[in-house]
Amino acid sequence: MNKIPKLAALALALTLPFAAQAHKAWLQPSQTVLAGNNPWVTVDAAVSNDLFYFNHVPLKTDNLTITAPDGSVVAAQNAATGKYRSVFDVELKQTGTYRIGVVNDYVTGSWEENGKPRRWRGTEATFATEVPKNAKNLQVGQSVSRVETFVTNGSPNETALKPSGVGLELVPVTHPNDLFAGEEATFRFQIDGKPAANLEVEIVRGGTRYRNAQDEIKVKTGADGEFRVTWPEAGMYWVETTSQDGKTTVRQAKQRRLGYVATLEVLPQ
Numbered sequence: 001m002n003k004i005p006k007l008a009a010l011a012l013a014l015t016l017p018f019a020a021q022a023h024k025a026w027l028q029p030s031q032t033v034l035a036g037n038n039p040w041v042t043v044d045a046a047v048s049n050d051l052f053y054f055n056h057v058p059l060k061t062d063n064l065t066i067t068a069p070d071g072s073v074v075a076a077q078n079a080a081t082g083k084y085r086s087v088f089d090v091e092l093k094q095t096g097t098y099r100i101g102v103v104n105d106y107v108t109g110s111w112e113e114n115g116k117p118r119r120w121r122g123t124e125a126t127f128a129t130e131v132p133k134n135a136k137n138l139q140v141g142q143s144v145s146r147v148e149t150f151v152t153n154g155s156p157n158e159t160a161l162k163p164s165g166v167g168l169e170l171v172p173v174t175h176p177n178d179l180f181a182g183e184e185a186t187f188r189f190q191i192d193g194k195p196a197a198n199l200e201v202e203i204v205r206g207g208t209r210y211r212n213a214q215d216e217i218k219v220k221t222g223a224d225g226e227f228r229v230t231w232p233e234a235g236m237y238w239v240e241t242t243s244q245d246g247k248t249t250v251r252q253a254k255q256r257r258l259g260y261v262a263t264l265e266v267l268p269q
Helices: 006-015 124-130
Strands: 024-029 040-048 064-067 077-081 086-091 096-113 116-122 136-153 168-172 184-191 200-205 217-220 226-230 235-245 255-266
Touching: 024 096, 024 136, 024 235, 024 255, 040 136, 096 124, 116 124, 136 168, 168 235, 168 255, 184 235, 217 226
Parallel strands: 136 255
Antiparallel strands: 024 040, 040 086, 064 096, 077 086, 096 116, 096 136, 168 184, 184 226, 200 217, 200 235, 235 255
């Protein structure tokens, strides 16, 4: 069997969809539906082999954004990063729905140097100074990803759920904090504000460490970008999809990779 050259394998890894990666990124709030006078939630952030179990690396929260029910941005409290997870608190001063997400937009590069493969990730601004101008077999891409979850204090609202129109986004048709076992929910994916058709969506219930199968649910978006799922039982669920195109906003990049992950809580009826 012919062996793939190291550089070719590296280039392939940079172009593979997010779904092909074994590790799963996620945010998990301590609660998603609650009520009270200025309640709090604690959110764990990690990249792991099992859902929702800390056994790989913490999820970086440098690009964390918390959108309040009135559309304003609020700061996380008591943030810390350990060996296997990041953690932070959110004070829910307003009534309504909060959108909590980590949005990353970076440039990737791969090239050959002194016969060895090199791999780089950073911003467009640092690309010029950190990647050699004469790099051999240079391949450049753009990667845009969102990892999100939703929390509602009291009565839900939809202000924080409005999409930005940039990249791959989830647009809830069914409110993400109004999910119950045995009931059908509808969501819509869009890319740059337009319906994202024919996306393959993977849905996995947490606790995979304690069962022999992933028991994943796989659905596909329609022409309108919508997909539907009937939740088999209560629990925390991981929802993921990916896409790629050539609509980069980085001059040197030829390909844009898009990824989206959400953690949703399904409650018993």
